[in-house]
Amino acid sequence: DIQMTQSPSSLSASVGDRVIITCRTSQNINKCLNWYQHKPGHAPELLIYSASTLQSGVPSRFSGSGSGTDFTLTISSLQPEDFATYSCQQSYTAPFTFGRGTKLEIK
Amino acid sequence: EVQLVESGGGVVQPGRSLRLSCAASGFTFDDYAMHWVRQVPGKGLEWVSGITWNSDRLEYVDSVKGRFTISRDNTKNSLYLQMNSLTAEDTAFYYCAKNSHPEGAFWPGDYMDVWGKGTTVTVAS
Numbered sequence: 001d002i003q004m005t006q007s008p009s010s011l012s013a014s015v016g017d018r019v020i021i022t023c024r025t026s027q028n029i030n031k032c033l034n035w036y037q038h039k040p041g042h043a044p045e046l047l048i049y050s051a052s053t054l055q056s057g058v059p060s061r062f063s064g065s066g067s068g069t070d071f072t073l074t075i076s077s078l079q080p081e082d083f084a085t086y087s088c089q090q091s092y093t094a095p096f097t098f099g100r101g102t103k104l105e106i107k
Numbered sequence: 108e109v110q111l112v113e114s115g116g117g118v119v120q121p122g123r124s125l126r127l128s129c130a131a132s133g134f135t136f137d138d139y140a141m142h143w144v145r146q147v148p149g150k151g152l153e154w155v156s157g158i159t160w161n162s163d164r165l166e167y168v169d170s171v172k173g174r175f176t177i178s179r180d181n182t183k184n185s186l187y188l189q190m191n192s193l194t195a196e197d198t199a200f201y202y203c204a205k206n207s208h209p210e211g212a213f214w215p216g217d218y219m220d221v222w223g224k225g226t227t228v229t230v231a232s
Binding site: 006030031032034038042043045046049050085087089091093094097099101 | 169
């Protein structure tokens with residue numbers, strides 16, 4: 001199975017900050033990496049797919065990059081509604097594993 | 108509106124069974140593979156199982172193999188997860204999710220583009 005190492009596990013930041021979350025996979029997955037946002041009591045939402053493609057309707061302050069085994073999710077200027085948990089997920093091969101998540105909290 | 112609605116969660120004793128359902132609407136259900144994903148309180152998301160459009164390929168995470176069975180009824184636009192021999196480690200919020208690719212299989216690079224709001228499963232004596 002492909003192992004996902006996501007960091008940091010938690011992060012405190014302020015509105016307006018630039019935030020970077022990283023995800024590393026145990027084997028080459030090309031660009032088969034997706035990012036999701038989830039908030040308590042809500043369904044997870046797709047942010048980025050294929051490592052760098054912004055899902056329709058997602059604000060442009062979110063961006064993704066990487067290929068192979070190293071990936072990043074960047075939020076260029078945090079907004080109040082961005083405080084949530086973010087998870088990466090590989091779709092290269094089953095089982096379609098997720099990272100452990102990064103909880104983004106208000107400083 | 109594309110929508111997924113899970114049901115069937117509840118409190119169950121260890122060793123017992125539960126069947127989750129997911130009702131789909133707003134899209135051509137049998138064009139898409141589907142997934143079950145769970146979240147243990149305070150922890151991250153865990154992919155549990157997936158099924159292709161015609162049920163010819165079923166995939167499971169190792170921790171549920173032999174205990175959980177995914178299935179679907181395309182005539183009812185419904186996805187199911189039969190969970191047997193439940194343990195406390197299965198306590199989680201369970202989501203169903205739609206696969207992105209419209210050819211009904213699993214393809215590298217797919218993603219889960221629509222999620223339900225989930226249903227809670229608590230395994231406790």
